[in-house]
Amino acid sequence: MRLFAALAAPLLAAGLAAAAPLAAQPLDPRAAALRAGETVLAPAYDALAEATAAQASAWEAACAAQGPSVDRAPLDAAFHEAADAYARIEPVRTGPVAEDFRFERLAFWPERRNASGRALAQLEALDDEALLAPERFGETSVAGQGFTALERLLFDADTRAALAEGGERAPRLCRIGEAIAGALATTAGEIARAWRDETLPALASDAGEAQRAAARLATDMLSGLEAIETLKLGLPIGADLADARATRAEMWRSGRSARQIALNLEGTEALVRALVDGDETRAPDTLRALAQAERLARSAPADLGEAAADPARRGRVLLLAAAVASARSNAATELPPALDVVTGFNALDGD
Amino acid sequence: MATDRAIDRRSFVAGLGAALGSALAGGPARAGAPVYVACAQGPDGMQRVCAFTGEGRLLFETALPERGHDVAAQPGGRDLVVFARRPGGWMAIVDRDTGAVTKVVLAAQGRHYYGHGAFSADGRLLWATENQVETGAGVLGVYDVAAGYARIGEISTGGIGPHDLALLPGDGAARLVVANGGIRTHPRTGREILNAGSLAPRLAVLRPEDGTVEEVHDLGSDLADLSIRHLAVAPDGESVFGCQFAGDPLAVVPLVGARDASGRVRLFEMPEDDLISMDNYVGSVALDPSGAIVCATSPRGSVAAFFERATGRYLGRRRMSDVCGAAPGAVAGTFLVTSGNDGVAIARVPDGDLADLGAALASAVWDNHALRI
Structure with missing residues (x-):
């Protein structure tokens, strides 16, 4: 193999002399990982920490306010801000978010066996509120600790009304919301701090670590796109129309299903651009396909789940799924060679 | 991925390098130190089978033409048998000390390998899980080691899609336990599940000397x-x-179980949050050197879970990205675990984090299994 290459090189060089310039220098994956960390990931986690801190304050204020009923408007607004920030960084599974099961504490979707619903019911039924205190709340089920549970609490018709009516349930429900919002802020703050204090310095100084980070980020993006296609869209779409399930869409109660996907894609695109150092020619089909999928996601119906189950509108959701699939397949082809990494295959490829 | 292409001997040998790198210059492993064998993809994109010590030192790397899957080690002998990933067309006999490929055995006509095999206690016979392609029935190919791994027969595995198998301890006639995955595939359609919705997974116990399916x-x-x-x-x-659960992705089902020597089967329970984090998929299982602790990995969940075998008690989990291979560690309560993008580590149960085994092993994309030899 090497001998052939040695013979072929001068022939190739001669042949190319009159042709287009040779390909650009390969990217250094270690520099790519550091650049992505500095310009996209750490700032995105900072934004998440800020938004979740603001959300925690909003819940604190709402629960402390005079009057029996809870004013949901500031809580809704804070939720949308924080969930937006989360969606932009959600595809990343590596780094501090992977420690201490922080990823599961932030969100626990898809819901299996109504896990978040049951966790919330358990919290509401607690005899003793000691478990709602910040230092104890981490002991409760993760299904009740993050965005999935908070969205349910705030937007599920039953608990939403109970908060607004100000009846017997309102104070406890408000304190649960406060506990979840506080936990989210704590977790997001830990991740943001760890990125600045530990991860970025490690990426800057440890070449091996940075190399591995580049491979893991590429793997994360592929897994994230697969999750959008097969779970966020695949679950409501079902095997066919008869199998479609509107309530399997992520965050359907708050009308955020399509928005989460659009922001996941936006975050993925930002990460790809940072990794290739802004040079679109390194992953042209990937970036094109991501942009197309984002466009479709932004214009998709807010009630994405309902649309998937509606014969008149299902086609649009299928189109979005196809666009995401295309982005994934382009990314799988272009990213590893562009970044000079090999993505881990145990999770993606199976036994 | 794999289609029905046959790998003829010449192209296999052409795809096989000599030992890669100068790992042998470091000398053999310390006497008594554990040695591991696993397949991996290198930073150069080439597939290989590697041997390394429990301290993270590479002993040999040997090129393979395609991804390998699991490895079987000959008791009392020098042979390691590396199986191609399913649907596999070859198994390679590799010397455990030098890494040299001493023989290549191609799948019999109308058969392909499923990636796993086991030796008899005296090291004279090798059994390999195979697919009888035409009917989809699971069989074990029987190979005579002294006759150059000649295939001397086959027996039914009592199910379809047999995957892993293991020799049961005991004197007297050999008995094998076989995991019939219940999934029907055909090489023409690669790894696509042909009998979705009507899988027939079966755990079987066989007596290979006469082909009896005992349980x-x-x-x-x-x-x-x-x-x-x-x-x-x-x-x-x-x-x-x-x-591995192939049903509704939102279902939550147990993923680890055991059949005891009397034939009683039980399933291990985990707290729901932890079970959900396994994402309905276990990539491999291993026991610690004492046999008292079980490790089950989930590359999809990036989690390794641990159980006390006698009681089934769940002991907790550790996070490791793309973790899949698992093998007994050097001492009781420890495991070696391998990852597709996070290197190799030692896990100590029940307390203690994962201890990374270092840079020499960190850059390979470790494949699904690891074997302590």
Whole structure:
């Protein structure tokens, strides 16, 4: 193999002399990982920490306010801000978010066996509120600790009304919301701090670590796109129309299903651009396909789940799924060679 | 991925390099130190089978033409048998000390390998799980080691899609436990599940000397979609098994179980949050050197979970990205675990984090299994 290459090189060089310039220098994956960390990931986690801190304050204020009923408007607004920030960084599974099961504490979707619903019911039924205190709340089920549970609490018709009516349930429900919002802020703050204090310095100084980070980020993006296609869209779409399930869409109660996907894609695109150092020619089909999928996601119906189950509108959701699939397949082809990494295959490829 | 292409001997040998790198210059492993064998893809994109010590030192790397899957080690002998990933067309006999390929055995006509094999206690016979392609029936190919791994026969595995198998301890006639995954595939369509919705997973116990299927267990109709895939056998004859669920992705089902020496089958329970984090998929199972602790990995969940075997008590989990291979560590309570993008580490149970084994092993994309030899 090497001998052939040695013979072929001068022939190739001669042949190319009159042709287009040779390909650009390969990217250094270690520099790519550091650049992505500095310009996209750490700032995105900072934004998440800020938004979740603001959300925690909003819940604190709402629960402390005079009057029996809870004013949901500031809580809704804070939720949308924080969930937006989360969606932009959600595809990343590596780094501090992977420690201490922080990823599961932030969100626990898809819901299996109504896990978040049951966790919330358990919290509401607690005899003793000691478990709602910040230092104890981490002991409760993760299904009740993050965005999935908070969205349910705030937007599920039953608990939403109970908060607004100000009846017997309102104070406890408000304190649960406060506990979840506080936990989210704590977790997001830990991740943001760890990125600045530990991860970025490690990426800057440890070449091996940075190399591995580049491979893991590429793997994360592929897994994230697969999750959008097969779970966020695949679950409501079902095997066919008869199998479609509107309530399997992520965050359907708050009308955020399509928005989460659009922001996941936006975050993925930002990460790809940072990794290739802004040079679109390194992953042209990937970036094109991501942009197309984002466009479709932004214009998709807010009630994405309902649309998937509606014969008149299902086609649009299928189109979005196809666009995401295309982005994934382009990314799988272009990213590893562009970044000079090999993505881990145990999770993606199976036994 | 794999189609029906045959790998002829010449192209296999052409795809096989000499030992890669100068790992042998470091000398053989310390006497008594554990040695591991696993398949991996290198930073150069080439597939290989590697041997390394429990301290993270590479002993040899040998090129393979395609991804390898699991490895079987000959008792009392020098042979390691590396199986191609399913649907596999070859198994390579590799010397455990030098890494040299001493023989290549191609799948018989109308058969392909499923990636796993086991030796008899005296090292004279090798059994390999295979697909009888035309009917989809699971068989074990029987190979005579002294006759150059000549295929001398085959026996039924009591199910379809046999994946992992293991020799049960005991004197007298050899007995094998086989994980029939229940998934029908055909090389023409690669790894696509052809019998989705009607899987037939079965745990079987066979007596290969006369082909008797002594026991067949299924896990009940609720768990009909739970494919039984991987095995680890304890000195007391209990077979721990790990599964992959092919049904509703939102279902939450147990993924680890065991069949004890008397034939009783039980499933291990985990707290719901932890079970959900396994993402309905166990990539491999292993026992610690004492046989008292079970490790089950989930590359999809990036989690390794641990159990106390005698009681089934859940001992907790550790996070490791793309973790899949698992093997006994050097001492009781420890495991070696390998990852597709996070290197190799030692896990200590029940306390203690994962200890990375270092840079020499960190840059390879470790494949699904690891074997302590």
